[in-house]
Amino acid sequence: MSSNSSSSLNGGKSVAVPLLFLATVLAGMLSPMQSAVNGQVGKELGDGNASAVVSFGSGLVVMIIIILARSSTRQQFASIPGKITSRSIPWWNWLAGCCGAMVVFSEGASASVLGVATFQTTLISGMVLSGLLCDRLGIGVDVKQPFNLPRILGAVLAIVATVLVVLPNWQAPSVIALAILPFLAGLLAGWQPAGNSAVARETGSMLVSITWNFIVGFCVLGSVLLVRVLTGAVAFHLPKTWWMYLGGPLGLLSIALMALLVRGLGLLLLGLASTAGQLIGSVLIDWLVPALGNHVYAVTVVGALVALVGAAIAMIPSAKNEVSVSDIAREQTVSPVGR
Known part of the structure; x- marks a missing residue:
């Protein structure tokens, strides 16, 4: 390849990465x-x-339609009972879908009160x-990664960010208690990609893994709700506004976009x-x-900026590990974002 061709490719890449x-x-x-959306539904x-x-x-309705549309995914999904028993x-x-269930439950219970940014x-x-702990314990990774200065600093900044965003409500114990829900959900969500990735490898399909994730979460949440309705603890009715059904599809759209973008980034x-998008979008929505x-x-x-810096610092050691594009894409497409 000529030097001109090489420079043009490098120039194209330098332009593409920022985009x-x-x-x-x-x-x-x-x-x-x-x-x-889920906060307003709640x-x-x-x-x-x-x-x-x-x-x-x-979200489950959308995924079922996608799975049923192809014979290969239908067969892969049908193999799940045998793979579980084996x-x-x-x-x-x-059971990784239980983590996503906790995240979505915390959205409905606390997002409208706390604000999307908090x-x-x-x-x-x-x-x-959670990601730092999973790496240290070897959960979902091939090689355990010991704690080091960047990782410890990232964890400290994550705690500082949490304290900062709840600070305006420090005099409202009930609000502080609600803030514990998304924090605990985040701790569980750090483990979720490991479980979902294992299911994707076992079934041979990321789409099947995501669908199974939704099924588990829906069954857990639906069973709890059914018991509460039958015991008279709550009266359930469906939302009357169409956009309140977009919570699941928005998560699926995020999964699809991340799967495409990871190949270039x-x-x-x-x-x-x-x-950065999550934190910037959160502040903009509230504003x-x-x-x-x-x-x-x-x-x-x-607090949002501190969380971003903490996340960036915590990611630095991961950049030293060589991971194939296909593995990266698989990990991202079965992340907690797709709850």
Whole structure:
């Protein structure tokens, strides 16, 4: 290849990366949009459990249509019962959807009260801590990664970010208690990709893994809601506004976009850009949509920035590991974003 051809390719790549980074930031904004939708569903229904069932149900309907459209995915999905009984992978991998259920439940129960920015920051902070612990314990990775200065600093900044975003509500214990929900959900969500990736490898299909994730989450949440309805603890009705059914599809759209964008960006830049998109989108939603009733404090913005810096620092060691594009794409497409 001539030097002119090489330079033109490098020039094209240098132009493409910023555009892909920007596209990933925009795609990352789908997550706070999903949180906003599920939060409003929870507000209308008056129950986080009911909101989560609606979100998982809408996403499950879309995934079932996709799975049934191809004979290969139908066969791969039909093989799940046999693979579960064969115990070729640890049983807990099949329950990774419970983590997504916790995330969506926390959205319905707390996002409308906390605000999307506070919710997303505490969720991401929990995921940063969980990711560091999973790497240290070897959960979902081939090689255990010991704690080092960047990872410890990233964890400390995640905790600082959580404290900052809840600071304006420090005098409201009930609100602080709600903030614990997304933080705990983030801790669980850090483990979810390991389980979903194992299911994807076992079944040979990322689409089947995502569908199974939705089925598990829907069954868990639906069973709890059914018991509560039968015991008279809650009265359930479906939302009357069409956009309140977009929670699940928004998550699926985010999965699809990340799967496409990771091929041009790589894992490190994709993670940083998507996290930036989540935090920027969260602040913008709270600021530009006053109907949600959430006030954006200066300390909330600072907390979101601290969370972004913490996530970026925590990702640095991962850049030293060589991971194939196909593995990266698979890991990203079965991430907690697709809850």
